[in-house]
Amino acid sequence: MVDRRLGVTKKLVFLVAMLWQVGVLAELRIDITQGVESAIPIAVVPFAQSAQGTSAEPGIDQLVTADLQRSGWFALTPVESMLNRPYKSEDVDYRDWRLLGAEAVLIGQVEMVAPDRFDVRFELLDAVKQQRLAGARYSSVAKSEMRRLAHVIADQVFRQLTGIDGIFSTRIAYVTTTNGRHELQVADIDGYNPVGVLTSPEPIMSPSWSANGRELAYVAFDQGRPAVFVQELSTGKRRKVAQFRGINGAPSWSPNGQELALTLSKDGSPDIYIMQLATGKLTRLTDHYAIDTEPAWSPDGQQLYFTSDRGGKPQIYRISRHGGATTRVTINMGKYNADASVSPDGKYLAVVNNSGQNGYQIGLVDLQASQLTPLSSGRLDESPSFSPNGRLIIYTRTQANSESLAVVSIDAKVRQQLALQQAKVREPAWSPFSQ
Amino acid sequence: MIKNLTLISALFAGVLLAGCSTTTGPGVDSDAGSTATGSDVYGSSSAATSGTGMDTGFSSLPLDSIGGGAGGEIGSKTIYFDFDSYHIQAEYQPVVAVHAAYLASNPTARVNLQGHTDERGSREYNMALGERRGDSVANLFLAAGAADNQLYTVAYGEESPVADCHDETCWSQNRRVVIEYTAQ
Numbered sequence: 001m002v003d004r005r006l007g008v009t010k011k012l013v014f015l016v017a018m019l020w021q022v023g024v025l026a027e028l029r030i031d032i033t034q035g036v037e038s039a040i041p042i043a044v045v046p047f048a049q050s051a052q053g054t055s056a057e058p059g060i061d062q063l064v065t066a067d068l069q070r071s072g073w074f075a076l077t078p079v080e081s082m083l084n085r086p087y088k089s090e091d092v093d094y095r096d097w098r099l100l101g102a103e104a105v106l107i108g109q110v111e112m113v114a115p116d117r118f119d120v121r122f123e124l125l126d127a128v129k130q131q132r133l134a135g136a137r138y139s140s141v142a143k144s145e146m147r148r149l150a151h152v153i154a155d156q157v158f159r160q161l162t163g164i165d166g167i168f169s170t171r172i173a174y175v176t177t178t179n180g181r182h183e184l185q186v187a188d189i190d191g192y193n194p195v196g197v198l199t200s201p202e203p204i205m206s207p208s209w210s211a212n213g214r215e216l217a218y219v220a221f222d223q224g225r226p227a228v229f230v231q232e233l234s235t236g237k238r239r240k241v242a243q244f245r246g247i248n249g250a251p252s253w254s255p256n257g258q259e260l261a262l263t264l265s266k267d268g269s270p271d272i273y274i275m276q277l278a279t280g281k282l283t284r285l286t287d288h289y290a291i292d293t294e295p296a297w298s299p300d301g302q303q304l305y306f307t308s309d310r311g312g313k314p315q316i317y318r319i320s321r322h323g324g325a326t327t328r329v330t331i332n333m334g335k336y337n338a339d340a341s342v343s344p345d346g347k348y349l350a351v352v353n354n355s356g357q358n359g360y361q362i363g364l365v366d367l368q369a370s371q372l373t374p375l376s377s378g379r380l381d382e383s384p385s386f387s388p389n390g391r392l393i394i395y396t397r398t399q400a401n402s403e404s405l406a407v408v409s410i411d412a413k414v415r416q417q418l419a420l421q422q423a424k425v426r427e428p429a430w431s432p433f434s435q
Numbered sequence: 436m437i438k439n440l441t442l443i444s445a446l447f448a449g450v451l452l453a454g455c456s457t458t459t460g461p462g463v464d465s466d467a468g469s470t471a472t473g474s475d476v477y478g479s480s481s482a483a484t485s486g487t488g489m490d491t492g493f494s495s496l497p498l499d500s501i502g503g504g505a506g507g508e509i510g511s512k513t514i515y516f517d518f519d520s521y522h523i524q525a526e527y528q529p530v531v532a533v534h535a536a537y538l539a540s541n542p543t544a545r546v547n548l549q550g551h552t553d554e555r556g557s558r559e560y561n562m563a564l565g566e567r568r569g570d571s572v573a574n575l576f577l578a579a580g581a582a583d584n585q586l587y588t589v590a591y592g593e594e595s596p597v598a599d600c601h602d603e604t605c606w607s608q609n610r611r612v613v614i615e616y617t618a619q
Contacts, residue, residue: 203594205558224547225589226562247566247590250559263559270563291563307560313519314560339557352557360555380601382557398554398601427558 040161042068043077043102047122048087050111060110060120063150067168067190068157072414077102089123089132097127104133104161108153116143122153124160133160147192165389171431172394173197173207173216174405178423184218186233189430191418197231198238207429208260210253216429217241217251217260228262230277241275252295252304261285261295261304272306274321285323294339297321299346305329307338314338316351316365330365333372337363339383343390348410350375350384350393362395364410375408385430394418394428514572516610518553521567523575531572534614535579538586545618548572548588551595553606562592572612587617 047061058066068074083096087109097105108122123135134156141149148169155166167189176183182204187194198204202221209216217230222240228248231238242248246265253260260275264282272285272295286292290310297304301321308317308326316329316337329349330337336354343349346367353363353372359379363372380398387393390410397406397417405418405428418425514527523531538544550565569588576586598605 203591205562205594246588247562249562263563265563265566270566291560291567293563294557294559307557309560314556336556338560354556380554400601 039073039075040103041075041077041101042104042106042157042161043082043097043100043127044068044106045082045085045087045108046079047108047110047120048085049109060122060146060150060153061106061108063147064106064154064157067151067154067166070190070416071158071166071168072409073158073162089125089135092125094125094127094130102127104157106157113140117141118143118146120146120149124157147188151188151190164391165433167387167389167392167430167433169434170388171213171434172405172428173209173431174425174428175204175207176423176425177403184216184220186216186431197233197236205427206250207427208251208253209429209431211255211257211432213432213434215253217253219249219251228260230260241277241280246270247293250294252297254297255299255301261297263293263295272304272319283323285319285321286326292317296340296342296349298342299344305340305342305349307340316340316349329367330372331370333363333365336360337365337372340365341384341386341393343386343410344388345390348386348390350386350395352382352384362393362408364393373412375410375412376406381406383427385428387430388433392430394430396426396428512614514568514612514614515607516568516612518555518606518610519564521564521571523571531575532579535576535581538576538582539580541619542582542585543618544616545585545587546576547615547617548586549595549613549615550588550590550592551597551609551611551613552593553609554593554596554601555606558592558594562590562594565592566590568610568612572614 044061044065047059065076069076077100081100086092087107089107092105092107103126105125105127106122107125108120111119113119117140119137119139120141121137124133125131126133138149151169154168158164158166158168170189171186172189173184173186176185180201182200182202183196184198184204184207185194185196197216198220200220205219207216207218214234215230215232217228219226219228221227222243225243226248227240227243228251229238230241241260242262242264244264244266247263247270250263251260252262258277260277262273262275263270264273265271267284269289270291270293271287272292274283274285275281285304286306288308288310290308292306292308294307295304296306303318303320305316305318307314311328313335314337317326318329319326330351334353334355337351339352340349348367349365351363351365352360353374354360355374360381361374361378362376362381362384364375365372375393376395376397378397378399382396384393384395392407392409394405394407397404403424403426405425407416407418408414511530514523514530534546538546548569550567550569552561552564566588569590573586573588577583593609596605596609598608
């Protein structure tokens with residue numbers, strides 16, 4: 001670990017359009033709107049390339065740089081100021097890097113071993129302690145996999161230097177709307193590689209990832225009526241798991257991957273049910289004449305949070321997965337709280353909050369302290385979803401003529417905006433860590 | 436009450452635009468997945484005039500001659516609501532009454548009651564609120580003699596707005612129940 005207290009902390013200047021002018025133009029454009037004030041100084045040395053050819057544009061070091069920069073945790077040493085560009089730890093003179101203020105140095109090499117196949121090697125070095133923190137070698141990586149490998153390396157750098165699992169190789173599911181056409185897409189978290197999963201002239205809603213990240217549950221209209229589907233991402237194969245009379249909505253995958261919590265109104269009023277996915281067997285969890293919807297599991301799978309207007313206005317409640325008494329969670333936190341996303345450690349909820357003025361923002365509920373902190377400042381913010389490392393929340397932001405995705409850290413210090421060109425983009429769901 | 440059924444027939448506009456939903460895999464888990472096509476392809480429908488779907492086999496009937504009590508063409512089939520409310524205001528009682536009487540005297544008639552909300556608040560809560568609004572209309576129809584099997588509430592929540600702006604001028608138009616005849 002680099003000791004941050006020993007390092008030079010700098011005020012970061014974030015670049016708005018950094019490395020995306022080359023290569024494939026992504027559909028999602030990411031702008032960093034705010035970063036942390038102190039950051040870990042790191043030098044990412046351009047990786048050595050074999051003479052035969054280049055791996056990809058942008059290169060792995062550029063992609064890692066972009067990931068680290070976007071996270072808001074790092075101050076990147078400008079490449080132009082580097083005195084030399086070593087790619088093996090034996091060649092590193094640590095004084096050079098300390099002179100530049102770098103506490104950590106990432107070096108590496110990309111070698112072409114066959115057409116469109118590359119060996120990749122990296123080392124992460126601690127410039128203060130003069131030792132290697134991490135390193136790995138990857139053999140015969142396909143060109144098409146290089147971007148993904150860069151995110152995997154960035155995850156390891158992030159993990160080593162912050163002690164927190166990186167999320168650069170995770171993905172998001174979201175719904176776009178263009179000219180009345182709805183599309184469920186899955187993309188890398190930096191907005192690249194968007195892939196359409198489902199298109200429909202009718203609404204698509206509420207994507208929810210399975211615990212292993214291989215399937216999505218969502219709501220789509222079939223024959224003019226809403227239904228809940230489960231779809232395997234690799235094959236596109238899907239099945240309809242619920243289309244009862246009335247609402248079939250708000251699917252939420254259980255942590256053990258075996259069950260789906262969902263909202264059905266087949267018995268009169270919208271209530272929460274748990275479905276065993278293997279058998280389709282339904283268990284009714286709530287039975288109230290009010291609206292109960294938007295179930296979200298606690299990480300241990302023992303409790304569910306949900307939205308109910310049983311007290312007059314929508315608020316968040318909690319119930320055991322076995323049913324029984326309900327407990328109101330959002331008390332004295334404004335007149336409207338809905339659509340809870342539970343943090344991976346179970347300590348926080350992200351909710352849609354209306355404090356009574358200025359519309360709807362994303363709020364962070366500290367469950368132990370029973371306090372809500374506003375994290376956003378829009379008028380129509382909605383659909384919060386926690387990152388799998390619990391540090392970030394992605395949500396929908398509606399402004400004058402656009403719906404875009406925004407990311408905010410739970411300490412509200414890092415903000416990013418993901419704008420999709422020529423479409424409305426909404427209902428983001430952050431994937432679990434890839435397995 | 437409704438004398439001019441021939442007019443309704445003449446206005447029959449049973450155009451079903453065949454929409455097509457397809458699934459494809461992003462291919463993140465396997466090499467083969469990148470070109471895989473989903474096995475489940477279904478046809479759904481969307482009526483050209485309303486932009487909302489209905490059961491295959493039913494057709495959309497513009498019932499401009501029904502519910503004229505509210506005056507405007509759209510007012511005749513649409514009931515508007517206050518924010519976060521599913522209470523039917525007095526001014527829409529005549530619209531409800533006309534449709535209720537028609538349904539009661541025409542047992543083969545069928546309606547979808549499409550419940551919509553404005554964009555504020557969470558999407559799934561708004562689905563539930565949309566259903567509440569549709570059910571409010573359904574309950575008045577039932578009380579006036581319509582049969583349960585004539586009525587089907589379809590919640591759309593905030594997913595199908597008719598007006599696209601972010602203030603009350605649009606919100607008030609979007610908080611609505613649309614009475615859509617699927618059979619006369």
